[in-house]
Each structure stands twice: as structure tokens, then as C-alpha cells.
Amino acid sequence: MSFLSLDAINKSFAGVPVMRDATLAVREGEFMAVLGPSGCGKSTLLQIAAGLLPPSAGTVRIAGRAITAPPPEAVYVFQQYTRSLLPWRSVRDNVAFATEHRLGKRRARAIAEETLAQVGLSGFGDHFPWQLSGGMQQRVAIARALAAEPAILLLDEPFSAVDALTRLDLHALFLDIWSRRKLTVMLVTHDVEEAIYLADRIALLTYRPSSISEIFEVGLPRPRDPITTRALPQFLELRQTLLQKLLARPDA
């Protein structure tokens, strides 16, 4: 029933506790957003969920299995998207990165072209990452994750570097792909409106040592519209509640 479950996750860095008993269950096909102030441990939590970082205590389960290494079902998209791309590879080969080890270079490149078209980057396959703008590089990173066709996507602030309009485009693209592919998504963000607009539920992280303090049902109808959905009373109400909770923190 829950596809990804984080059970009493604790994490310390060099003895300093950063996370205490964080527990969260993401259902299959659900769009879950994790909201929290900067530095509270959102990336840490997501990397633990991805099997990239071992928790100090607690278990991560994906599709029922306890994991200790990155599982084949999940792909993590880095907050440091620029650093996650290979500077010596063309954009096409950077996206082929996702599948080349399973399908071979040729097939992987063909998939890469299709995925690049989906994120609005057709024609840029031969460019190198450093020849693209920050927002375009971010889309390359997103395309790379999509090309892998994971069952669950773990997104670490994937829309932070794009301008407001491109962000709306990418939101639409994401919602479209999410609903068509029946993906499960866990999205980390500090943008309240983005969380409400995209997610089914929103988990709130407390400040360090952090844990999940509350979970909100968004409950807005789908398909969502970038303009009308944001004007719904339900949207505005939730936005107010969440902002109050976030601003109420003494050290936020």
C-alpha cells in the first residue's frame, strides 16, 4: 500500500543529530511534497530515501523491501543539478546516462532524444551542458531522471533555478508525466505554492533535529490549472496555514 516508507529515521553527522525519528509513508502513485526551511534536512531525508545515504538508525522500505543501497525503482534528482551532469558529455549523452548501462548506447541515445523533446530541449542534444543556461541544465537533469522511467522519482528542489514562467511549464509537464506514467513522486521544496499546486499531500519538516511534524491533505481537484487552481479558496487557505507554520519557527 505505501510504496516508500521511512520508519523512525535518525541521522547524525559527526555526532551532531540532524534528524530524529522522521517517519513518512508515500503511497503508490502519490505526489508527496516535503516542505521545510533551509538547512532543516530535506536533502538529507531524500537522499536517505534514495538509498544514497545510510541512516544512523531507522529503516527505508521501497515496494516492501528494506533497502541499504540505491534501489532500481528509485531515481534521485540532485539539488546540485549542475554538478550532477558530466561536463565532458553532450546533453544527449548526459540523458543517455540513465539507461546506457542497461540498454546500450544506441537505444539509450534514442530514448534521450525523445525525453529531451518532452522537456522542450529538442535540438540541444549536441550541446555541452556549459553551453546551456541554468534552467536548461536543470531540465537536462530532469530529462535524465525521466529517461530512466523509475517507479518513484525523488526530486530535490528541481525547479529552483528556472524562471517563473519556465517553472509553470515544468509543473505542467511534470503533472502530465506523473499522471500518465502512474509515477510515485517525493518532491522536496521550500516553495509553499509549488507544494500545494503539485502535491496530493504535504509533509512538514521541523527544524533541526528535524522530523515530520504534520502532514496536510491538499485535496484540490485535478487536473490542476496554473491560474484558476491558485485562486481557489482552498488553495489560499492552505497556503496561509503552511506559511504561518513555517514562519512560526523561532530559528527559521
Place this chain on the structure above:
Amino acid sequence: MRSALRWLPGIALLVLLVAGLEWAVNAGMIRRALMPPPSAIGDALWDLLASGDFVEPLFATLRLVFAGFAIGSALGIAAGVAMGWWPAAYRLLEPLVELLRPIPKAALVPALMLFLGIGEAMKITSVALAVFFPVLINTLQGVRGVDRVILDGARTHGWGTAHVLRHLVLPAALPFILAGMRVALGLALVLAVLSEMLSGQGGLGFLILDMQRSFQVRLMYAWLVILAVVGLALNTLFLIAERRALHWQPANRP
């Protein structure tokens, strides 16, 4: 045109120096027995080139350099990757490497002669030894410097170790590896010439020493010029190859 002009002062200085040398020798300021006038060296060089006598020694030395460079680089890269990737390999090999690395490899040639004689095997081993360490150290540094984010990207996409090493670690470390190889190429030429001198046979190194001993000073300088050109050519070729291999770097783009 512009770039040709850029080199003009340097070339002019060179021409001036050679002309000055010619004048100084003719004016009796330098003993001819030690330093023949450049024009006489030029004649000797021309004879060497025209007769084709230069080919065999030149190729003997080049063969040494290439064989030793290839072997030393391959082993250096392999050891560097292993030490940079597997902490156990690092702990195993690091003390040995740190012990052997500071020894000037030229000082090992006499010992190598005891085991391998004075033939090709000894010379290639000397060159390979000199090449091995700088390549290893640079490879190690390059492998350790690979960005953790890139490596985690490979992990989350399910890459296996072999694929990571081949398609991620090696290309990421390539700028370092090539910088090490460029240093090693110079050392390879030094050790090739030196082992030829010490073994007393074959190649440019032997000839330079032999000409000096038999007072054929003009020929000695002529061979020296050939050696200089070889060094320059090797370095230039390597730079071109390096630029090609690193064509993706913004600095290497037009």
C-alpha cells in the same frame, strides 16, 4: 597571420643568438674544439639528414620512449585508479609508492643493468619506471577528486562499478592523467637517453656520448640538435592529442 607575428620576437631572439654564437666563435672568443660555429654544425647535421644515417638511431630511441611510455602510463593509470578507488588498495600500496617515488629513476639504471643486462629490456624498464610514478600520482589525485554528486548520480541510476570506472572515473580524471603523462613524457626521453649512454649502445644518447669521446664535436652537436627537435616534436604531438581528448573543456573551444 596575427599568431605568426606573436612568435616573431622569440624567433628573432633565437636567430640573433645563433648569429652571435657564430660571430663569437669566428672571432676566437670560444675555442673551436669545444664549440664549432653553428654553420659547421649545420653542415654536419645536413650530412646526417641527407645520408639517412640519422634514421636508425633516431628510431631506436623513439622505440624506447614509446614502449616505455606506453607501459609506464598503462601501469600508472591502472595503479592510480585502483589506489584512488579502493581504500584497501591505497593502504596496501601507498607506503611502497612513497618509498620508491623519491628515488631519481636514473639512479636505478645501474641496478637494472645487473638484472636485465644492457639490452632493450633494461632500457624500456628504466623509461617505464620513470613514467610510472608521475602518472600514478596524478591519476590518484584525479580519481579522488571526482565529484561525489556525479558518483551518486551513477549510483541512483544503477551503474555497476566497472561501468563507473570506465565511463565516469576515467573521463573525469582524464585532465589530471594527461597532465601527469605530459610530465612523464619529458622524463621518458631523459631516461631513454641516459640508459643508452650507460649501456653504451644504440640510439641518440649513445651517439652523443660516443661523438664526444672520439672528439667529433660537430657531430655531437648535430645529434644534440636532433634530440632537441625530437623533444619538441613529442611535446607538441602530446599537446595536440591532449587538446583533442579534452575538447569538451570550455577553454579548448574556439
